[in-house]
Amino acid sequence: MTTHTTTTIGHVTDEDLARALGRGGPGTALADTAPWSFAELRDAARGAERRNGRLVVASGGTSGIPKLTVIRGDMGIPALLRHWSPLRDGDVLLNLFSPGRLWGAHHFYNALGLRSGADVVPMGVLEGTDAAGWAETFADLGVSALAGAPNVLAAFADAMRAAGARLPVRSVVWSGEPMTPGRLRRLRQAFPDAGFWANYGSIETFVVGVNWPECDAGTLHLLPGQILEPDDGGALLTRIDDRWPAPALRYRLGDVLLGASCACHRPDAFRVGSRTNDTVKLFGTRVSCTDVVRQVESLHTVDEAQIVLCGSGAAGTPDRIRVRYTGQAEPSVVRRHLLEGHYGLRFVTEHTPEALAVEHVAGLARNSRTHKVMTVTREPADDVRATGAWDPTAAHPTTETETHGE
Missing domain, CATH: 3.40.50.12780 (ANL, N-terminal domain)
Structure with a gap:
Protein backbone atom coordinates (compact mmCIF):
# COMPACT_ATOMS: atom_id res chain seq x y z
CA MET A 1 0.00 0.00 0.00
CA THR A 276 -5.41 34.84 -5.37
CA ASN A 277 -6.62 38.26 -6.60
CA ASP A 278 -4.41 40.04 -4.13
CA THR A 279 -1.95 41.96 -6.34
CA VAL A 280 -2.45 45.39 -7.90
CA LYS A 281 -0.20 47.50 -10.12
CA LEU A 282 0.79 50.92 -8.87
CA PHE A 283 2.80 52.97 -11.38
CA GLY A 284 4.11 49.77 -12.94
CA THR A 285 5.07 48.09 -9.65
CA ARG A 286 3.17 45.02 -8.49
CA VAL A 287 1.99 45.39 -4.89
CA SER A 288 0.54 42.61 -2.74
CA CYS A 289 -2.32 44.07 -0.71
CA THR A 290 -1.96 41.32 1.89
CA ASP A 291 1.73 42.12 2.34
CA VAL A 292 0.94 45.80 2.86
CA VAL A 293 -1.75 45.12 5.45
CA ARG A 294 0.37 42.57 7.32
CA GLN A 295 3.32 44.95 7.46
CA VAL A 296 1.15 47.71 8.93
CA GLU A 297 -0.49 45.34 11.41
CA SER A 298 2.92 44.12 12.59
CA LEU A 299 3.38 47.48 14.30
CA HIS A 300 2.41 46.92 17.93
CA THR A 301 0.46 50.19 18.17
CA VAL A 302 -1.80 49.26 15.21
CA ASP A 303 -4.93 47.15 15.78
CA GLU A 304 -6.04 46.46 12.20
CA ALA A 305 -5.66 47.91 8.72
CA GLN A 306 -7.08 47.89 5.20
CA ILE A 307 -6.28 49.31 1.78
CA VAL A 308 -8.42 51.65 -0.28
CA LEU A 309 -7.57 51.67 -3.99
CA CYS A 310 -8.15 55.18 -5.27
CA GLY A 311 -8.68 56.63 -8.72
CA SER A 312 -8.13 55.03 -12.08
CA GLY A 313 -4.77 55.09 -13.80
CA ALA A 314 -3.67 53.28 -16.96
CA ALA A 315 -5.77 50.18 -17.79
CA GLY A 316 -7.95 50.74 -14.75
CA THR A 317 -5.13 50.43 -12.22
CA PRO A 318 -5.24 52.63 -9.10
CA ASP A 319 -3.23 55.83 -9.06
CA ARG A 320 -3.10 55.96 -5.24
CA ILE A 321 -3.18 53.56 -2.33
CA ARG A 322 -4.71 54.77 0.89
CA VAL A 323 -3.87 52.71 3.98
CA ARG A 324 -6.45 53.09 6.73
CA TYR A 325 -5.76 51.76 10.23
CA THR A 326 -7.03 51.79 13.80
CA GLY A 327 -4.91 51.91 16.95
CA GLN A 328 -2.68 54.42 18.71
CA ALA A 329 0.14 54.89 16.19
CA GLU A 330 0.74 58.21 14.44
CA PRO A 331 0.33 58.14 10.64
CA SER A 332 3.93 59.21 10.10
CA VAL A 333 5.14 56.27 12.21
CA VAL A 334 2.92 53.85 10.30
CA ARG A 335 4.08 55.17 6.93
CA ARG A 336 7.74 54.85 7.91
CA HIS A 337 7.22 51.31 9.26
CA LEU A 338 5.39 50.29 6.09
CA LEU A 339 8.04 51.64 3.72
CA GLU A 340 10.86 50.11 5.75
CA GLY A 341 9.32 46.67 5.22
CA HIS A 342 7.94 46.96 1.68
CA TYR A 343 10.46 47.57 -1.09
CA GLY A 344 7.88 47.93 -3.86
CA LEU A 345 6.00 50.76 -2.19
CA ARG A 346 9.25 52.41 -1.14
CA PHE A 347 10.37 52.40 -4.78
CA VAL A 348 7.07 53.93 -5.95
CA THR A 349 7.04 56.67 -3.32
CA GLU A 350 10.59 57.72 -4.13
CA HIS A 351 9.35 59.17 -7.44
CA THR A 352 5.63 59.61 -6.60
CA PRO A 353 5.24 60.23 -2.86
CA GLU A 354 1.56 61.08 -3.24
CA ALA A 355 0.87 57.52 -4.42
CA LEU A 356 0.65 56.42 -0.77
CA ALA A 357 -1.51 58.01 1.90
CA VAL A 358 -1.80 56.71 5.47
CA GLU A 359 -4.79 57.57 7.66
CA HIS A 360 -5.76 56.85 11.23
CA VAL A 361 -9.53 56.19 11.36
CA ALA A 362 -12.15 55.31 13.95
CA GLY A 363 -13.22 52.17 12.11
CA LEU A 364 -12.69 50.20 8.92
CA ALA A 365 -15.05 49.26 6.10
CA ARG A 366 -16.77 45.95 6.72
CA ASN A 367 -18.96 43.66 4.69
CA SER A 368 -22.56 44.39 5.64
CA ARG A 369 -23.55 40.71 5.42
CA THR A 370 -20.73 39.06 7.40
CA HIS A 371 -19.25 42.02 9.33
CA LYS A 372 -15.76 40.93 8.27
CA VAL A 373 -13.24 43.70 7.66
CA MET A 374 -12.41 43.88 3.97
CA THR A 375 -8.71 43.80 3.22
CA VAL A 376 -9.26 45.90 0.09
CA THR A 377 -11.94 48.35 -0.97
CA ARG A 378 -12.15 50.76 -3.90
CA GLU A 379 -13.28 54.33 -4.13
CA PRO A 380 -12.76 57.16 -6.59
CA ALA A 381 -9.82 59.46 -5.92
CA ASP A 382 -12.13 62.45 -5.42
CA ASP A 383 -14.43 60.68 -2.95
CA VAL A 384 -12.21 59.55 -0.08
CA ARG A 385 -13.75 59.40 3.37
CA ALA A 386 -11.05 60.52 5.76
CA THR A 387 -12.40 59.12 9.00
CA GLY A 388 -15.01 56.86 10.52
CA ALA A 389 -16.46 53.49 9.62
CA TRP A 390 -18.40 53.20 6.38
CA ASP A 391 -19.73 50.39 4.22
CA PRO A 392 -18.89 50.78 0.52
CA THR A 393 -20.25 47.41 -0.58
CA ALA A 394 -23.34 48.84 -2.23
CA ALA A 395 -21.35 51.16 -4.48
CA HIS A 396 -17.84 49.79 -4.93
CA PRO A 397 -16.48 46.38 -5.94
CA THR A 398 -14.31 44.65 -3.36
CA THR A 399 -12.01 41.72 -2.97
CA GLU A 400 -13.91 40.36 0.01
CA THR A 401 -12.40 37.22 1.49
CA GLU A 402 -15.04 34.51 1.24
CA THR A 403 -13.27 32.07 3.54
CA HIS A 404 -15.17 30.42 6.36
CA GLY A 405 -12.09 30.71 8.46
CA GLU A 406 -8.36 31.49 8.46
Whole structure:
Protein backbone atom coordinates (compact mmCIF):
# COMPACT_ATOMS: atom_id res chain seq x y z
CA MET A 1 0.00 0.00 0.00
CA THR A 2 1.46 3.35 -1.00
CA THR A 3 0.60 6.79 0.24
CA HIS A 4 0.01 9.86 -1.93
CA THR A 5 2.05 12.81 -0.58
CA THR A 6 4.06 14.26 -3.51
CA THR A 7 3.80 18.08 -3.73
CA THR A 8 0.66 17.95 -1.63
CA ILE A 9 -0.45 18.50 1.94
CA GLY A 10 -2.27 15.52 3.41
CA HIS A 11 -1.90 11.74 3.38
CA VAL A 12 -4.24 9.30 1.64
CA THR A 13 -3.60 5.91 0.12
CA ASP A 14 -3.40 5.46 -3.64
CA GLU A 15 -6.36 3.11 -3.38
CA ASP A 16 -8.53 5.76 -1.70
CA LEU A 17 -7.34 8.37 -4.16
CA ALA A 18 -8.16 6.14 -7.14
CA ARG A 19 -11.65 5.56 -5.76
CA ALA A 20 -12.20 9.30 -5.32
CA LEU A 21 -11.01 9.96 -8.88
CA GLY A 22 -13.29 7.26 -10.24
CA ARG A 23 -10.56 5.02 -11.58
CA GLY A 24 -8.17 2.42 -10.19
CA GLY A 25 -4.75 0.98 -10.70
CA PRO A 26 -1.25 2.12 -9.86
CA GLY A 27 0.06 5.51 -10.80
CA THR A 28 -3.17 7.34 -10.06
CA ALA A 29 -2.34 11.06 -10.14
CA LEU A 30 -4.33 14.12 -9.16
CA ALA A 31 -2.62 16.09 -11.90
CA ASP A 32 -4.35 13.94 -14.52
CA THR A 33 -7.75 15.20 -13.39
CA ALA A 34 -9.14 18.61 -14.36
CA PRO A 35 -10.05 20.83 -11.38
CA TRP A 36 -13.71 21.07 -10.54
CA SER A 37 -15.50 24.30 -11.34
CA PHE A 38 -17.97 25.78 -8.88
CA ALA A 39 -20.80 24.35 -10.99
CA GLU A 40 -19.31 20.84 -10.74
CA LEU A 41 -18.91 21.14 -6.96
CA ARG A 42 -22.48 22.43 -6.68
CA ASP A 43 -23.87 19.59 -8.80
CA ALA A 44 -21.89 16.98 -6.87
CA ALA A 45 -23.10 18.41 -3.56
CA ARG A 46 -26.69 18.36 -4.76
CA GLY A 47 -26.28 14.80 -6.01
CA ALA A 48 -24.69 13.47 -2.81
CA GLU A 49 -26.66 11.15 -0.57
CA ARG A 50 -29.16 13.09 1.51
CA ARG A 51 -28.79 12.73 5.28
CA ASN A 52 -31.45 14.52 7.30
CA GLY A 53 -31.75 17.48 4.95
CA ARG A 54 -29.20 19.94 3.64
CA LEU A 55 -28.22 23.55 4.26
CA VAL A 56 -28.27 26.09 1.42
CA VAL A 57 -25.34 28.55 1.54
CA ALA A 58 -24.09 31.26 -0.79
CA SER A 59 -20.70 32.67 -1.70
CA GLY A 60 -20.23 36.03 -3.37
CA GLY A 61 -23.14 38.43 -3.67
CA THR A 62 -21.29 41.58 -2.64
CA SER A 63 -21.04 42.93 -6.19
CA GLY A 64 -22.76 40.21 -8.22
CA ILE A 65 -25.29 37.39 -8.12
CA PRO A 66 -24.74 35.01 -5.15
CA LYS A 67 -23.56 31.49 -6.02
CA LEU A 68 -25.75 28.95 -4.21
CA THR A 69 -24.75 25.47 -3.16
CA VAL A 70 -25.73 22.94 -0.49
CA ILE A 71 -23.83 21.17 2.26
CA ARG A 72 -24.70 18.25 4.48
CA GLY A 73 -27.25 19.00 7.17
CA ASP A 74 -24.82 18.03 9.93
CA MET A 75 -22.21 20.37 8.37
CA GLY A 76 -19.53 17.73 8.98
CA ILE A 77 -19.57 18.50 12.71
CA PRO A 78 -19.62 14.84 13.91
CA ALA A 79 -16.45 14.15 11.89
CA LEU A 80 -14.87 17.44 12.95
CA LEU A 81 -15.36 16.78 16.66
CA ARG A 82 -13.31 13.60 16.41
CA HIS A 83 -10.25 15.78 15.84
CA TRP A 84 -11.04 19.28 17.16
CA SER A 85 -13.09 20.05 20.28
CA PRO A 86 -12.96 23.71 21.30
CA LEU A 87 -16.07 23.38 23.46
CA ARG A 88 -17.01 20.99 26.23
CA ASP A 89 -20.10 19.83 28.02
CA GLY A 90 -21.43 22.59 30.26
CA ASP A 91 -19.86 25.51 28.39
CA VAL A 92 -21.96 28.58 27.67
CA LEU A 93 -21.18 29.70 24.11
CA LEU A 94 -21.88 33.28 23.05
CA ASN A 95 -22.18 33.15 19.25
CA LEU A 96 -21.21 36.55 17.84
CA PHE A 97 -21.25 35.54 14.17
CA SER A 98 -23.74 37.45 12.06
CA PRO A 99 -26.72 35.39 10.84
CA GLY A 100 -26.04 37.00 7.46
CA ARG A 101 -27.89 36.19 4.26
CA LEU A 102 -27.19 32.56 3.39
CA TRP A 103 -23.87 32.79 5.24
CA GLY A 104 -23.64 29.55 7.22
CA ALA A 105 -21.25 30.59 10.00
CA HIS A 106 -23.86 31.57 12.60
CA HIS A 107 -25.80 28.33 12.12
CA PHE A 108 -22.57 26.30 12.15
CA TYR A 109 -21.42 27.57 15.55
CA ASN A 110 -24.86 27.14 17.09
CA ALA A 111 -24.79 23.52 15.94
CA LEU A 112 -21.17 23.02 17.05
CA GLY A 113 -22.05 24.25 20.53
CA LEU A 114 -25.14 22.08 20.88
CA ARG A 115 -23.33 19.00 19.56
CA SER A 116 -20.57 19.64 22.14
CA GLY A 117 -23.04 19.78 25.04
CA ALA A 118 -22.83 23.54 25.49
CA ASP A 119 -25.62 26.01 26.12
CA VAL A 120 -25.72 28.38 23.13
CA VAL A 121 -26.53 32.09 23.18
CA PRO A 122 -27.17 32.88 19.46
CA MET A 123 -26.62 36.61 19.79
CA GLY A 124 -25.08 37.80 16.53
CA VAL A 125 -22.80 40.84 16.25
CA LEU A 126 -22.56 43.05 19.35
CA GLU A 127 -20.36 46.10 19.72
CA GLY A 128 -19.88 49.25 21.78
CA THR A 129 -22.69 50.44 24.00
CA ASP A 130 -24.94 47.65 22.70
CA ALA A 131 -22.49 45.04 23.98
CA ALA A 132 -21.90 46.88 27.25
CA GLY A 133 -25.63 46.86 27.93
CA TRP A 134 -25.58 43.06 27.87
CA ALA A 135 -22.52 42.66 30.09
CA GLU A 136 -24.42 41.88 33.29
CA THR A 137 -26.62 39.36 31.47
CA PHE A 138 -23.60 37.56 30.04
CA ALA A 139 -21.98 37.45 33.48
CA ASP A 140 -25.16 35.97 34.98
CA LEU A 141 -25.24 33.35 32.21
CA GLY A 142 -21.63 32.43 32.93
CA VAL A 143 -20.45 32.81 29.35
CA SER A 144 -17.34 30.64 29.05
CA ALA A 145 -16.78 30.53 25.29
CA LEU A 146 -17.01 32.97 22.39
CA ALA A 147 -17.31 32.45 18.64
CA GLY A 148 -16.98 35.21 16.06
CA ALA A 149 -14.97 36.97 13.41
CA PRO A 150 -11.79 38.38 15.01
CA ASN A 151 -12.67 42.06 14.53
CA VAL A 152 -16.07 41.48 16.17
CA LEU A 153 -14.51 39.50 19.01
CA ALA A 154 -11.93 42.23 19.66
CA ALA A 155 -14.59 44.95 19.73
CA PHE A 156 -16.64 42.82 22.14
CA ALA A 157 -13.58 42.38 24.36
CA ASP A 158 -13.08 46.15 24.45
CA ALA A 159 -16.73 46.64 25.45
CA MET A 160 -16.51 44.09 28.27
CA ARG A 161 -13.35 45.72 29.64
CA ALA A 162 -14.97 49.16 29.47
CA ALA A 163 -18.01 47.83 31.33
CA GLY A 164 -15.84 46.20 33.99
CA ALA A 165 -17.28 42.77 33.16
CA ARG A 166 -15.22 39.69 34.03
CA LEU A 167 -16.47 36.77 31.99
CA PRO A 168 -14.93 33.33 32.70
CA VAL A 169 -14.04 32.78 29.04
CA ARG A 170 -11.84 29.72 28.50
CA SER A 171 -12.28 29.26 24.72
CA VAL A 172 -12.34 31.76 21.86
CA VAL A 173 -13.30 30.19 18.53
CA TRP A 174 -12.60 32.31 15.47
CA SER A 175 -12.65 32.19 11.69
CA GLY A 176 -13.44 34.30 8.66
CA GLU A 177 -10.49 36.74 8.69
CA PRO A 178 -7.00 36.98 10.21
CA MET A 179 -6.43 37.15 13.94
CA THR A 180 -4.09 40.14 13.80
CA PRO A 181 -1.62 40.80 16.63
CA GLY A 182 -3.68 43.82 17.68
CA ARG A 183 -6.94 41.88 17.85
CA LEU A 184 -5.26 39.06 19.78
CA ARG A 185 -3.76 41.54 22.24
CA ARG A 186 -7.15 43.12 22.97
CA LEU A 187 -8.78 39.72 23.48
CA ARG A 188 -6.08 38.54 25.86
CA GLN A 189 -6.41 41.71 27.90
CA ALA A 190 -10.12 40.99 28.43
CA PHE A 191 -9.93 37.19 28.67
CA PRO A 192 -6.48 36.23 29.98
CA ASP A 193 -7.36 32.56 30.60
CA ALA A 194 -8.78 31.86 27.14
CA GLY A 195 -7.36 29.42 24.62
CA PHE A 196 -7.71 30.32 20.95
CA TRP A 197 -9.13 27.87 18.41
CA ALA A 198 -9.33 28.61 14.68
CA ASN A 199 -10.63 26.91 11.59
CA TYR A 200 -10.26 27.55 7.87
CA GLY A 201 -12.30 26.72 4.79
CA SER A 202 -14.42 28.19 2.06
CA ILE A 203 -18.14 28.84 2.16
CA GLU A 204 -18.69 26.05 -0.38
CA THR A 205 -16.61 23.47 1.52
CA PHE A 206 -16.88 24.59 5.15
CA VAL A 207 -14.07 23.49 7.47
CA VAL A 208 -10.89 22.22 5.79
CA GLY A 209 -8.24 22.81 8.45
CA VAL A 210 -8.04 23.72 12.13
CA ASN A 211 -5.77 25.28 14.75
CA TRP A 212 -5.38 24.44 18.45
CA PRO A 213 -4.34 26.75 21.33
CA GLU A 214 -0.83 25.28 21.35
CA CYS A 215 -0.31 25.97 17.63
CA ASP A 216 1.71 28.80 16.16
CA ALA A 217 -0.53 31.77 15.43
CA GLY A 218 -1.81 31.59 11.87
CA THR A 219 -0.77 27.96 11.33
CA LEU A 220 -3.49 25.42 10.55
CA HIS A 221 -3.59 21.67 10.04
CA LEU A 222 -5.43 19.86 7.28
CA LEU A 223 -8.10 17.52 8.60
CA PRO A 224 -7.87 13.81 7.62
CA GLY A 225 -9.38 12.43 4.43
CA GLN A 226 -8.38 15.44 2.34
CA ILE A 227 -5.53 16.56 0.07
CA LEU A 228 -4.40 20.11 -0.62
CA GLU A 229 -2.30 20.95 -3.68
CA PRO A 230 -0.60 24.33 -3.13
CA ASP A 231 -0.83 26.48 -6.26
CA ASP A 232 -0.25 30.15 -7.01
CA GLY A 233 -3.66 30.25 -8.70
CA GLY A 234 -5.36 29.01 -5.53
CA ALA A 235 -4.91 25.77 -3.60
CA LEU A 236 -6.75 22.71 -4.94
CA LEU A 237 -8.81 20.68 -2.46
CA THR A 238 -9.72 17.01 -2.89
CA ARG A 239 -11.81 15.13 -0.35
CA ILE A 240 -11.64 11.36 0.03
CA ASP A 241 -13.81 11.07 3.15
CA ASP A 242 -17.53 11.61 2.48
CA ARG A 243 -18.19 12.63 6.11
CA TRP A 244 -17.08 16.19 5.34
CA PRO A 245 -19.77 18.78 4.51
CA ALA A 246 -19.37 18.81 0.71
CA PRO A 247 -17.43 16.78 -1.86
CA ALA A 248 -14.44 18.30 -3.65
CA LEU A 249 -12.23 17.08 -6.49
CA ARG A 250 -9.33 19.45 -7.10
CA TYR A 251 -11.67 22.31 -6.27
CA ARG A 252 -9.81 25.61 -6.40
CA LEU A 253 -10.00 27.64 -3.21
CA GLY A 254 -9.63 31.40 -3.34
CA ASP A 255 -6.42 31.48 -1.30
CA VAL A 256 -2.75 30.75 -1.88
CA LEU A 257 -1.88 28.18 0.81
CA LEU A 258 1.68 27.43 1.86
CA GLY A 259 3.11 24.34 3.53
CA ALA A 260 4.36 25.03 7.05
CA SER A 261 5.60 23.52 10.31
CA CYS A 262 4.07 24.13 13.72
CA ALA A 263 5.21 24.20 17.34
CA CYS A 264 2.58 21.56 18.17
CA HIS A 265 4.35 19.05 15.85
CA ARG A 266 1.08 17.87 14.32
CA PRO A 267 1.32 16.90 10.62
CA ASP A 268 -0.09 18.56 7.50
CA ALA A 269 0.46 22.15 8.59
CA PHE A 270 -0.21 25.08 6.29
CA ARG A 271 -0.60 28.84 6.34
CA VAL A 272 -2.77 31.21 4.32
CA GLY A 273 -0.46 33.27 2.11
CA SER A 274 -2.89 35.63 0.38
CA ARG A 275 -5.99 35.80 -1.75
CA THR A 276 -5.41 34.84 -5.37
CA ASN A 277 -6.62 38.26 -6.60
CA ASP A 278 -4.41 40.04 -4.13
CA THR A 279 -1.95 41.96 -6.34
CA VAL A 280 -2.45 45.39 -7.90
CA LYS A 281 -0.20 47.50 -10.12
CA LEU A 282 0.79 50.92 -8.87
CA PHE A 283 2.80 52.97 -11.38
CA GLY A 284 4.11 49.77 -12.94
CA THR A 285 5.07 48.09 -9.65
CA ARG A 286 3.17 45.02 -8.49
CA VAL A 287 1.99 45.39 -4.89
CA SER A 288 0.54 42.61 -2.74
CA CYS A 289 -2.32 44.07 -0.71
CA THR A 290 -1.96 41.32 1.89
CA ASP A 291 1.73 42.12 2.34
CA VAL A 292 0.94 45.80 2.86
CA VAL A 293 -1.75 45.12 5.45
CA ARG A 294 0.37 42.57 7.32
CA GLN A 295 3.32 44.95 7.46
CA VAL A 296 1.15 47.71 8.93
CA GLU A 297 -0.49 45.34 11.41
CA SER A 298 2.92 44.12 12.59
CA LEU A 299 3.38 47.48 14.30
CA HIS A 300 2.41 46.92 17.93
CA THR A 301 0.46 50.19 18.17
CA VAL A 302 -1.80 49.26 15.21
CA ASP A 303 -4.93 47.15 15.78
CA GLU A 304 -6.04 46.46 12.20
CA ALA A 305 -5.66 47.91 8.72
CA GLN A 306 -7.08 47.89 5.20
CA ILE A 307 -6.28 49.31 1.78
CA VAL A 308 -8.42 51.65 -0.28
CA LEU A 309 -7.57 51.67 -3.99
CA CYS A 310 -8.15 55.18 -5.27
CA GLY A 311 -8.68 56.63 -8.72
CA SER A 312 -8.13 55.03 -12.08
CA GLY A 313 -4.77 55.09 -13.80
CA ALA A 314 -3.67 53.28 -16.96
CA ALA A 315 -5.77 50.18 -17.79
CA GLY A 316 -7.95 50.74 -14.75
CA THR A 317 -5.13 50.43 -12.22
CA PRO A 318 -5.24 52.63 -9.10
CA ASP A 319 -3.23 55.83 -9.06
CA ARG A 320 -3.10 55.96 -5.24
CA ILE A 321 -3.18 53.56 -2.33
CA ARG A 322 -4.71 54.77 0.89
CA VAL A 323 -3.87 52.71 3.98
CA ARG A 324 -6.45 53.09 6.73
CA TYR A 325 -5.76 51.76 10.23
CA THR A 326 -7.03 51.79 13.80
CA GLY A 327 -4.91 51.91 16.95
CA GLN A 328 -2.68 54.42 18.71
CA ALA A 329 0.14 54.89 16.19
CA GLU A 330 0.74 58.21 14.44
CA PRO A 331 0.33 58.14 10.64
CA SER A 332 3.93 59.21 10.10
CA VAL A 333 5.14 56.27 12.21
CA VAL A 334 2.92 53.85 10.30
CA ARG A 335 4.08 55.17 6.93
CA ARG A 336 7.74 54.85 7.91
CA HIS A 337 7.22 51.31 9.26
CA LEU A 338 5.39 50.29 6.09
CA LEU A 339 8.04 51.64 3.72
CA GLU A 340 10.86 50.11 5.75
CA GLY A 341 9.32 46.67 5.22
CA HIS A 342 7.94 46.96 1.68
CA TYR A 343 10.46 47.57 -1.09
CA GLY A 344 7.88 47.93 -3.86
CA LEU A 345 6.00 50.76 -2.19
CA ARG A 346 9.25 52.41 -1.14
CA PHE A 347 10.37 52.40 -4.78
CA VAL A 348 7.07 53.93 -5.95
CA THR A 349 7.04 56.67 -3.32
CA GLU A 350 10.59 57.72 -4.13
CA HIS A 351 9.35 59.17 -7.44
CA THR A 352 5.63 59.61 -6.60
CA PRO A 353 5.24 60.23 -2.86
CA GLU A 354 1.56 61.08 -3.24
CA ALA A 355 0.87 57.52 -4.42
CA LEU A 356 0.65 56.42 -0.77
CA ALA A 357 -1.51 58.01 1.90
CA VAL A 358 -1.80 56.71 5.47
CA GLU A 359 -4.79 57.57 7.66
CA HIS A 360 -5.76 56.85 11.23
CA VAL A 361 -9.53 56.19 11.36
CA ALA A 362 -12.15 55.31 13.95
CA GLY A 363 -13.22 52.17 12.11
CA LEU A 364 -12.69 50.20 8.92
CA ALA A 365 -15.05 49.26 6.10
CA ARG A 366 -16.77 45.95 6.72
CA ASN A 367 -18.96 43.66 4.69
CA SER A 368 -22.56 44.39 5.64
CA ARG A 369 -23.55 40.71 5.42
CA THR A 370 -20.73 39.06 7.40
CA HIS A 371 -19.25 42.02 9.33
CA LYS A 372 -15.76 40.93 8.27
CA VAL A 373 -13.24 43.70 7.66
CA MET A 374 -12.41 43.88 3.97
CA THR A 375 -8.71 43.80 3.22
CA VAL A 376 -9.26 45.90 0.09
CA THR A 377 -11.94 48.35 -0.97
CA ARG A 378 -12.15 50.76 -3.90
CA GLU A 379 -13.28 54.33 -4.13
CA PRO A 380 -12.76 57.16 -6.59
CA ALA A 381 -9.82 59.46 -5.92
CA ASP A 382 -12.13 62.45 -5.42
CA ASP A 383 -14.43 60.68 -2.95
CA VAL A 384 -12.21 59.55 -0.08
CA ARG A 385 -13.75 59.40 3.37
CA ALA A 386 -11.05 60.52 5.76
CA THR A 387 -12.40 59.12 9.00
CA GLY A 388 -15.01 56.86 10.52
CA ALA A 389 -16.46 53.49 9.62
CA TRP A 390 -18.40 53.20 6.38
CA ASP A 391 -19.73 50.39 4.22
CA PRO A 392 -18.89 50.78 0.52
CA THR A 393 -20.25 47.41 -0.58
CA ALA A 394 -23.34 48.84 -2.23
CA ALA A 395 -21.35 51.16 -4.48
CA HIS A 396 -17.84 49.79 -4.93
CA PRO A 397 -16.48 46.38 -5.94
CA THR A 398 -14.31 44.65 -3.36
CA THR A 399 -12.01 41.72 -2.97
CA GLU A 400 -13.91 40.36 0.01
CA THR A 401 -12.40 37.22 1.49
CA GLU A 402 -15.04 34.51 1.24
CA THR A 403 -13.27 32.07 3.54
CA HIS A 404 -15.17 30.42 6.36
CA GLY A 405 -12.09 30.71 8.46
CA GLU A 406 -8.36 31.49 8.46
